[in-house]
Amino acid sequence: MDKAFAARRRRDLIIAAVLAGLAALAPLLIKDVYVQNILILTLMYAALSQSWNILSGYCGQISLGHALYFGIGAYTTELLFTKFGVLPWFGMLAGGVIAAIIAMGLGYPFFRLRGHYFVIATIVIAEIGLLLFQNWEWAGAAMGITVPVRGDSWLKFQFMRSKLPYFYFALVLCSLAWFVTWWLEDSKWGFWWRAVKDNPEAAESLGVVVFNSKMGAAAVSAFLVAIGGAFYAQFLAYIDPESVMGFQFSLLMALPAVLGGIGTLWGPVLGAAILIPMTELTRSYIGGSGRGVDLIVYGALIVAISLALPRGLVSLFSRSKARGATR
């Protein structure tokens, strides 16, 4: 039994390595920047969604306010860069740390809340963050921050036309998030989180300090999401509150995980791989009509997948888990 388990872990690791390797080769074949752009976004959302999955999927604390951490990552990086000349690489780390600290600070009051009260609190706090940035003159308020473009540079992590550096960074981020999840899955924390999700009272009786577990999950999750935000800011070279802290980001982080399989190792990646290209393509190729057909298609797909596969797309792959999904 233990052998089977170890084999499965090893198999996951190999599959991930192969996939990452294949992805790394993709730009050799795909020269079209539009497609590259979709790939980058897919990887980015896969990374974000995996990070979200740590807190919401594994630990069961459904957050629809992760845009806050995304925005904090983006803003920290760009404010440090434009105002103090700090290189984005350091800004990125700083953003991650700040986001993690804020996540824990918020966790203190929030983790007492359960169910809808918690979800709404997360939405609300992200909305407060958005409003504050929208009105914060020093941080550019509604104008946002335009990152001064000075030509290609790894040091400043900006590139004029080439998307490859961004692609590889997104790939690394996505792989990192995957690896962290993989590692956590078979760790003390991973078990505690799932226990907390399923039954906090029982977890407590088994020596799990529920509060600290949630804090840990929140910190890791926020840190990774903030790195994603910093990446996005560099990638776009322009940020404004609505476009990095809007509610839609919180949803977009959750959606791939939910469609792919919440609280699973592969769910967010799988979900992002399907959802993001679909979103982009429906908009690009049927959105120009101005009649909302793209929305209808997009929305209907979400409904269909949520209803047909409540455990997400991964349940198509693992029969044992699909068992008993619906009553």
Added chain:
Amino acid sequence: MGLLYGLIAVGLALIFGLMDVTNFAHGEFLMLAMYLSFFLFAFFAIDPLLSAPLVAAAMFVFGAVVYLLLVRFAMRAKANAGMVQIFTTFGLAIVMRGLAQYFFTPDYRSIPQSWLGGKTISVAGIFLPEPQLIGALVSIAAFAGLYLFIHRTDFGRALEATREDPGAVALVGIDKNRVFAFGWGLGAALVGLAGAIMAVFFYIYPDVGASFALIAYVTVALGGFGSVFGAFAGGIIVGLVEAVTALVLPPSLKSVGIYAVYLLVVFIRPRGLFGSM
């Protein structure tokens, strides 16, 4: 204004609060109701005030159908039922917006002349806009009606029981689908009332729901899930807080006040003001 938030929230309070089913398409229900009022006005020149019962009736059917065709299946999910509900209704919201754009075009509509539009009663220097006054009265009536309905009738109790354990109500001979379809219908009908009144003084376009949805959720949660009275109180508090913060903070931050109050309340009382769940 607070009572209007209350009126919008009351339908949600029924679906979200009392039945414990997440409805992310609440704003879109409101949008649909507003369009219904608008078209009844535009084509048949029926004043929104008169058409309100019609709209409510139509929305009742719509709500029940949404439950029977979609939500029923979302609730069956044994695995992460909460997420399935969130995203099924979220998908529905997107579809409704798309359909509205398709059929109604993205144009901004509004009802120019109605019996109430723009009329104002002035009492001792305080201006009370009539549509909002009527809105307030309707919402008090709706709350009172719903309160009595939930607390005094067997149906109300059946609704609560179904929320508690949808699988167990059959043990006492209750058809959970009938109860919930009725609940959704009723919730949607209340949104219909809100929409009809809103249509008098608000603009209408496919995305209009987004402006209200979050406030409605906060209102329900502030008052506490499972409590009709809570949603009512929540509405009033939200209205008051909004007016007060607009005086202290820049108006663009006025919702921060509301959100802060919500956070404060749940920090002290994790189940909202009057919540039972």
Added chain:
Amino acid sequence: MLSVHEVTTAYQGLVAISAVSIEVQKGEIVCVAGANGAGKSTLLKSIAGAERPRSGTVTFDGKRLDGMAQHHITATGIAYVPENRRLFPRLSVRDNLRLGSYLYRGDADREGPLNLVFTLFPRLQERLEQRAETLSGGEQQMLAIGRALMTRPRLLMLDEPSQGIMPKLVDEIFQAVLRIRDAGMTVLIVEQRMAECLEIADRAYILQTGRVLMQGPAEEIRGNPDVRKAYLGL
């Protein structure tokens, strides 16, 4: 009155009972016994409509029940108290009982059985306003039976009613079952405590791994040496 004919029920392909047939006559107390996982609960679920049989028929007073929605089955006069009780946890005891009579909400005398419930379980009367979830385990069992009685069943099906009940009350519950029968109802009980159950039962069935192993009058079963050894621990 109740006739279960060759019913097979499975959970995701795993057959829990196969071709089980039982009969219950009006006014009888019938006991179904068997080891853990023998399929006793599954049998009751199949009758009550909580699980859909894969094949076989269930008839009650000549009416086909299999395939009927669960709430309709309740309405035909079968009350089922499941193993895990399924109370409405955040509703009060009073509301739980009142919901039991939901089918009779128009009737003037809708709360008729309440007297019976309170005589059987006076404790419930003391706890009327308490939320069901805060009742002690035994009190919850009383409430579950009480709620079932409120539906005015002709057939009452109990799944391990003695579970978690103090000894004194186990006797009382079995006595109550007798009184329930005397009040005109028919009772089908699933029990582990066969000794006590067989004392009050008219007939009994023994299930083993999803099949009927033995059936007959309670006396006869009780006297069977194999049963004494395997199930009564004697």
Added chain:
Amino acid sequence: MTALLETRGVWQRFGGLVANSDVSISVGRGEIVGLIGPNGAGKSTLFNLIAGVLPPTQGSIWFDGEDVTNMPAAERCQRGVGRTFQVVKSFETMTVIDNVIVGALVRNTVMREARRKAHEVLEFTGLAARADVLASDLVPAEKRRLEVARALATEPKLLLLDEVLTGLTPTEAQTGVALVRKVRDAGITVLMVEHVMEIVMPLVDRAIVLDLGKVLVEGKPSDVVRDPKVISAYLGDRHAVGA
């Protein structure tokens, strides 16, 4: 040597209802103590107080020579209090083995160790064959066994068992009884609630009877069942004859 567990004048009130009033009991090392009493007497409530789910309204609780009255549940588990829940609380989306690993992690922070320990406990409790089944797919009796396994995996000094042997045929119950004996032989003190006298009587060294939140009688099982107070409050007439 001091008792392993001691409650000193413990009270618990829920609004107007007194669930425990002035309960003082003590459990010595290596004992199997039965806590019995009518439904609603306050047994599970007392378990909750000992395990630290809620602090008592009044009184103090001592475990292993230490005042743990205000210690959170998780910490008490680390000190050696293991418990089961009367209304089972399995981690439904996790497999049986994973459920047990959560418990094992208290003492073994290395995953490999924890997993080995968990397998050991599953063998011990006879659940090994069900290791890879989701907890939600277990039947009630198995879930109760899982409760025991999980608690054992925390390597407790004191194990609180709340009606884990209900719903078993008498024959099956005998295996349960044997399991509890094995647990005690492994050096773990047991405090158990059980209503089935056929199980309790031969098993426990000492019985404490709670009634209406108070300790009614305490003593050797054979004495306790003869006590007229116990008979009238708890056992009923039949057992008066039987015992």
Added chain:
Amino acid sequence: QTSEVVIGVIYPFSGGSAQQGVDAQKAYETALEVINKDTDFDLPLAKGEGLPGLGGAKVRLVFADHQADPQKGRAEAERLITQEKVSAIIGTYQSAVAVTVSQICERYQIPFVSADNSSPSLHRRGLKYYFRAAPHDEMYSAAMFDFFDALKKKGTKIETLSLFHEDTIFGTDSGNAQAKIAGERGYKIVSDIKYRANSPSLSAEVQQLKSANADVLMPSSYTTDGILLVKTMGELGYKPNAIVAQDAGFSEKALYDAVGDKLEGVISRGTFSLDLAQKRPMVGKINEMFKARSGKDFNDLTSRQFMGLIILADAINRAKSADGEKIRDALAATDIPGEQTIMPWKRVKFDEAGQNNDADPVLLQYVGGKFVTIFPPQAAIAEAIWPMK
């Protein structure tokens, strides 16, 4: 020689401002008709079919949806450039999207014509491929204050102002510009209200405006908020002496359909006025063409979009090439006299930053169900009614 030149058009076609996208589409299609078909207007490229400079090549438009999201705008710009091989891009309504789209255009050395973005910050980023023929908010605001100055000289009392602007780029920029100029010219701002766009209620805000009761109310709002503002003002009984609006919502038909009766006498800045048809008949005819498509008259936005495409096409024609860099140079060399536009502008000529400083804004007053030009004097056909009714 290419037989067609492709131009990318990036607008919000879904989401909250989808209506603007759909209207813009109609405006561009009208311009396309003028360019590709033989029409008899005194506009560049009107006569004859297609672009004579490229041997009569036709212009083709590709529309893309940015959903008001800068990231999506950028992705679409990139797609249009690399996949659709567009020669230039025009857009975008939302200023935030213009920021990223113009960045991409700069990177790919493709001209970006900002047809209808009015944020002044846009042309101050040192971009080479950015062009805006229309005025920006500082020019508009300056015109408003010129107008106040003129009225004051005639003895009208204008001392206090209330600013009321939304909190996205448009409103913030506009509010800042107005506050700055007011300070310079000695007007007193008695309330400066920044509000959240698409709020469910503006009651509290209107109460503040009402108690400040300035001589002029200067709103900068999009349509939705404009409707709500006016309705709320009606309900709370606030009737300012004058409303001088920073366009957007206040030039939308939808707003007047909704609350027209309450807007009698409102003044909005603009770049377009149908009155021009009296002096320049082609304006009326082109408007009819547009109306046939959209059912609406040209407004401030759609006219700018129309003109933007004409100017861009003219540059492509002169560049005699579909190459971005050549088009850029041709755009930079643009010099179209005002008479050859449908706008009341002096001419179209870009400075180094790509801004046309000769695009004179006008002030229009809503009187008797339509807009009348009241300022500047050379374009005006009527005197301002002050105070409004």
